[in-house]
Amino acid sequence: MSTGEIHAGGQRLKYAEFGSGSRTVVLAPPLLASHKAQELWARALAERGFRVIAIDLVADSVNGFPLSIEQYNTEALGRQLLVVLERLGVDRAVLGGTSLGANVALEAAAADPDRVAGLLLEGPILDDGVAAYGYCSSALLLLLTAGKPALWCAKKVARFVPQGRWTAADLLADLFVAPAERSRAVLHGLALGRMAPPKRVRTSVAVPALIMVLKADPFHPASDARRLCSELGAGQLLNIGTILTLRLRPKRVTPAIISFLNEVFGQVNDVRLS
Numbered sequence: 001m002s003t004g005e006i007h008a009g010g011q012r013l014k015y016a017e018f019g020s021g022s023r024t025v026v027l028a029p030p031l032l033a034s035h036k037a038q039e040l041w042a043r044a045l046a047e048r049g050f051r052v053i054a055i056d057l058v059a060d061s062v063n064g065f066p067l068s069i070e071q072y073n074t075e076a077l078g079r080q081l082l083v084v085l086e087r088l089g090v091d092r093a094v095l096g097g098t099s100l101g102a103n104v105a106l107e108a109a110a111a112d113p114d115r116v117a118g119l120l121l122e123g124p125i126l127d128d129g130v131a132a133y134g135y136c137s138s139a140l141l142l143l144l145t146a147g148k149p150a151l152w153c154a155k156k157v158a159r160f161v162p163q164g165r166w167t168a169a170d171l172l173a174d175l176f177v178a179p180a181e182r183s184r185a186v187l188h189g190l191a192l193g194r195m196a197p198p199k200r201v202r203t204s205v206a207v208p209a210l211i212m213v214l215k216a217d218p219f220h221p222a223s224d225a226r227r228l229c230s231e232l233g234a235g236q237l238l239n240i241g242t243i244l245t246l247r248l249r250p251k252r253v254t255p256a257i258i259s260f261l262n263e264v265f266g267q268v269n270d271v272r273l274s
Contacts, residue, residue, distance in 0.1 A: 001043075006087045011059040011067065013084065018054070019046030023265045024093040025120070027054045028081065028101030030243075031190075032183055037098065041250035041257075048258050055084055057101050060182050072189025074100070074196060078107025085115055094264055096120030098243070099220060103196045110201045118264035119209035120257065123220030123243060124228055126196050132218040133195065199231065208234040208267075210260045212253070215241055236260075 006013045016035050025045060029037040035054035042052040059080060061067055070076065081104055085093060094117050095105040102121040109116040125133055209232050213225045220243065229235040240246065240253045 001039075006084055008083050008087055010061055011071075011080070012061065013056050013059040013080070015053055015055040015084070015088075016042070018042045018052045019050055021049060021051045023049065023261070024051045024053065024090050025261065026081070026085065026090070026093050026095050027052065027120075028057045028095075028097035028104050029054070030057075030099035030101060032058065032186060037247065038096075040248070041246040041254060044250045044254045045258065045261070048254070050261060053084075053088065053090075055081070057097075057104060058182065058186055067185065069185050069189035069192060072186045073193030074103045074107050074190075075111075075194050076189075077104040078111055078197075081105065081108040082112050082115060091115070092117050094118040094120060094261060096122070098122040098246075099125055100190075100195070106197050106202060106205060109205045109207055110197060113205070113207060116207050117267075118207050118260070119205070120212070120260070121209060121225075121228070122212040122240070122246065123214040123217060124196075124211070124224055125220060126202075126224035126228060128221045128223045128227075129219055130196065132221075136219065202228060202231045206233045208260070208264050209236070210238055210257065211235055212238050212240045212246075214243055215239070217243060 001016055001018050003014065003016045006015065014035060016039065018039075025042075027035075027038040027042055029035055035056050038054040042054045045052045057077060058072070059067065071080075081095065085091075092115055095108055096119070097103070097105040099122070102124040103126075105119055105121060106124065109119055209229075211225045211229050211232075213222045214220045215222075225237060229237050238253070238256055246253055
């Protein structure tokens, strides 16, 4: 594994890279999480011959301050994801994402379909998941604004939690250790802007997509995954369990993902040879 930062347009974005080769997969994490949320399944895919780049979804300025809230909506984040491909020299890739990251991957595919060979979408948040997300984001905003003493204590504790040992703890640490100003800007940007591509954008995406359905998850309802599958021209569903499955036991799911990726990259090679 190697890590790095991308600097573009006054923004700074961290990433980790696994494996090598021309078959590139780029993974975006859930809301407010870092690229570490995708590390285990990135490693599992890299072991099977793919180059996997796990990125931070949320950038900040090069001096560490949050960007304007207009930069924190799924449409802007989709454009940012395309900049990542350009800066890393990736001509075409499969884009993957979890939760909000899945929405951003969709936005990128709609904005520049020539750069996107396929999509891996885990628990997209669309029409039915928006209400649950609204309750969650309101609670987070309250914590980040009015709960500063509790947040200060949580940050101190989070710094002593060993990284990489417990996935759930890593996800919580991402939330508590991240700059509160940036997290507030992200939540405000999504609330005032766009947190999911509308139907007209979703139906414009024609690349192959594997949509991973999460079990009994109000934030990522199966109905949203099924709706998206019906809207995409080349979508297929895969039931994978909970959001922790790919973070704890990714090899339960990766055989189906690898089969999908082999098919997608096989089609890409066929087009290049024709």
